[in-house]
Structures are given as structure tokens and as C-alpha cells.
Amino acid sequence: MLVIRPITAADFPALKQIAIESGPGFTSLPDHDARLWQKIAHAEHSFAAAVDSPGDQGYLFVLEDQSTGDIVGTTGIEAAVGLHTPLYHFQQNTVMHHSAELNVLNQLKTLTLCNDYTGTSEICTLFLRESYRRNHAGRFLSKVRFLFMAEYPQRFSERVIAEMRGATDEQGVPPFWNWLQQLFLTIDFPTADKLIGVGKKSFIAELMPRHPIYVGLLPQAAQQVIGKVHENTIPALKMLEKEGFRHRGYIDLFDAGPTVEAQLSEIRSVAQSRKVPVRITDVSGEHTLAVANTALxxxxxxFGKGARYCAEQQQLLLSPQFATALALQEGDFARFINLDQR
Structure with a gap:
């Protein structure tokens, strides 16, 4: 059985291995020991803190295969981004150049450096080992964050974002990066990627263009990937779009991948989740349910079919194995969603 739980210091070796497996571009989980230890300590403190409004908290979860004890995935939520380390994006805009005398009207697209998402919550750090990418595991790993947020909405902003990985070439380098490197940064992509991962972002404010950039002046290869996701990220984007996330024109600085957003209370899995008492019994449900206890x-x-919602009694029927895995007793409350709903 696969179980999500908060990360602990004992999970460092597994987190280190996942950081290696995830590879370049996964900046929320860099292969950097000090940064990984910092993330674990920060998560432990966040889970333990008494919180009535979002602040500098980060909730990092691990997915454990209880049959082996192996950690096979991660998923996380940042309560309020950009409060201490700035979060930068390019915002896409359109400007009008008009000459009444010549009867010419040009609409020109621009990119402007901004910090507009400061203070929003961010879902992030989703990784699942390839051998487990089946039977709803990836879907569960994404949606379980919404069960946690639905239970503790006071800990999060009303606006939630997700940064999607942008398109890359055959060498794994974003076409959007090339022109930026040549004109402004003069460092290679792996170096910039590593600096971002370990939280060293001051070079962005120091070296990035401070004025709007006319998109039409960029190389064609860079223009074509603006707002596009990496081919491996398409399923994740579609899943979030079904949850109600939308792209409002903000893109990543380096790979031009879209950042999508939604209102917390309007996220489908948040709005449709139900919190009901548990009754423990032998049960085999028709649908695959994702179920969480209400602890912090x-x-x-x-997730699995050892759970079924009884509408007549307004109870969640759980198998003994399911209840034990979630540390639930008869009469305790649990929150659930249906993973079969597309």
C-alpha cells in the first residue's frame, strides 16, 4: 500500500536519491545536501507550527511503499512564495503603437520582469519514480495536496499557482534560454539552474533586463516555446486544467514554461472533497478513492478500493488495512475524493 506522510530527517537518503533521479530542471529539489537538509528541517517546523495565516511555511510529503519501506515519490506545497527570496516571472503583455497620420496600428507582444505572484501558495516538488507511474499513483500524488489544503485552508493563500516545466531541445536546454544567455547572463543553463535550486537568485535582479522586451525581436526558436510545456509535462498540465487552473500570461524566466493559477476554494478537488466519519468494515468499493486523515x-x-462512501449513513466505509495505514479509528473523521473522476 502506498501512503503519503510528512517528511522526516530519517528520509534524507531517499530524498537525496530522488534529487539525483529527478535531474536538471527540477529546481525545487536540487542535488545539494545542505539545501535538502534545509528543506526537511523547514518542513518539520512548518508541520509543527501553529498557523492561522499563510507565511514562510513549506509542507513536503513523501510517498512510502509500506510493503518495502521505500520512499518512491515526493509532493509539496509552499504556503506563501516570494516573501524572503523573490519569485520572478515574465509577464506577457500587448502594447499598441499607433500613428494616426500614417493610419498604422501595431499590436506588439512584450515580456516584463515582475514579482506579481508574491504571497501566493504554490504546489510543487512532485516526483514519482518511473516504476510506480501506474494505477492512479501519479494522480494521487498530485491531488493529495488538495486534500491537505482543504483540511487546513487557513494555512494557504486563496490564490494557488503551479510552475510548469517548459520546452527543451534534444540536449535538454530550453530554446528560450539561448538568447537570454547570450545577451544578459553569460553563464550556462546547468549553472543557472543550480543557483536557482539552492536559493541564490540575486543574479536575476542584477543581470536580467529591467525594461519590457519586444517578443518579435527574439529568435524564432525562442518565440515558439513561450508558454509551452515540456512534452513530459503535458499530462500534469491537463490534470491541473481539469482542477480549474488557468494560464494568465506568466512564464518562467529561463524556459518560458507557463505558470498556472486557481482560487483555492474553486479547485475541483478542494470543492468536491468530503469530510465524514469513518466506519471500519470489510469493504470493496466500486471506485478508487483518495482518503486522508485530518491530522497535521x-x-x-x-488510495484504493478498500474504501466506499455510504451516502445514506454519510459515512466512509474503510477496510481494516486502509484504516490502519491512515491511523484511523472507528468514528474518526476522514476526507476523501474520487480518483476515478476525470
Whole structure:
């Protein structure tokens, strides 16, 4: 059985291995020991803190295969981004150049450096080992964050964002990066990627263009990938779009991937989740449910057909194995969603 729980210091070796496996471009989980230890400590503190409004908290979860004890995935939420380390994006705009005398009207697209998402919550750090990418595991790993946010909405901003990985070439380098490197940064992509991953972002404010950039002046290869996602990210984007996330014109500085956003209360899995008491019994449900307990530091969640909602009694029927995995007793409350709904 696969179970989500908060990360602990004992998970460092597994987190280190996942950081290696995830490779370049996964900046929220860099292969950097000090940064990984910092993330674990920050998560432990965040889960333990008494919070009534979003601040500098980060909630990092691990997915554990209880049959082996292996950590096979991660998923996370940042409560309010950009409060201490700035979060930069390019905002896409359109400007009008008009000459009444010549009867000419030109609409020109621009990119402007901004910090417009400061203070928003961000879902991030989603990684699942390839051998487990089946049977709803990826879907669960994404949606379980919404169960946690639905249970503790006071800990998060009403606006939630997700940064999607942008398109790359055959060498794994974003076409959008090439012109930026030549004109402004003069460092290679792996170096910039690593600096971002370890939180060293001051070079962005120091070296990036401070004035709007006319998109039409960029190389064609760079223009074509603006707002486009990496081919491996298409399923994740479609899943978030079904949850209600939309692209409002903000893109990543280096790979031009879109940042999507939604209102927390309007996210489909948040709005449709139900919190009901548990009855423990032998059960085989028709649908695959994602179920979470309502604890904070002791948060546990899993998925499967050993759960079924009884509408007549307004109870969640759970198998003994399911209940044990989530540390639930008869009469405790649990929150669930249907993973089969597309």
C-alpha cells in the first residue's frame, strides 16, 4: 500500500536519491545536501507550527511503499512564495503603437520582469519514480495536496499557482534560454539552474533586463516555446486544467514554461472533497478513492478500493488495512475524493 506522510530527517537518503533521479530542471529539489537538509528541517517546523495565516511555511510529503519501506515519490506545497527570496516571472503583455497620420496600428507582444505572484501558495516538488507511474499513483500524488489544503485552508493563500516545466531541445536546454544567455547572463543553463535550486537568485535582479522586451525581436526558436510545456509535462498540465487552473500570461524566466493559477476554494478537488466519519468494515468499493486523515503532523493519506462512501449513513466505509495505514479509528473523521473522476 502506498501512503503519503510528512517528511522526516530519517528520509534524507531517499530524498537525496530522488534529487539525483529527478535531474536538471527540477529546481525545487536540487542535488545539494545542505539545501535538502534545509528543506526537511523547514518542513518539520512548518508541520509543527501553529498557523492561522499563510507565511514562510513549506509542507513536503513523501510517498512510502509500506510493503518495502521505500520512499518512491515526493509532493509539496509552499504556503506563501516570494516573501524572503523573490519569485520572478515574465509577464506577457500587448502594447499598441499607433500613428494616426500614417493610419498604422501595431499590436506588439512584450515580456516584463515582475514579482506579481508574491504571497501566493504554490504546489510543487512532485516526483514519482518511473516504476510506480501506474494505477492512479501519479494522480494521487498530485491531488493529495488538495486534500491537505482543504483540511487546513487557513494555512494557504486563496490564490494557488503551479510552475510548469517548459520546452527543451534534444540536449535538454530550453530554446528560450539561448538568447537570454547570450545577451544578459553569460553563464550556462546547468549553472543557472543550480543557483536557482539552492536559493541564490540575486543574479536575476542584477543581470536580467529591467525594461519590457519586444517578443518579435527574439529568435524564432525562442518565440515558439513561450508558454509551452515540456512534452513530459503535458499530462500534469491537463490534470491541473481539469482542477480549474488557468494560464494568465506568466512564464518562467529561463524556459518560458507557463505558470498556472486557481482560487483555492474553486479547485475541483478542494470543492468536491468530503469530510465524514469513518466506519471500519470489510469493504470493496466500486471506485478508487483518495482518503486522508485530518491530522497535521500525523497526516496520512492513501488510495484504493478498500474504501466506499455510504451516502445514506454519510459515512466512509474503510477496510481494516486502509484504516490502519491512515491511523484511523472507528468514528474518526476522514476526507476523501474520487480518483476515478476525470
Amino acid at each position: 503532523q500525523g497526516f496520512r493519506a492513501s
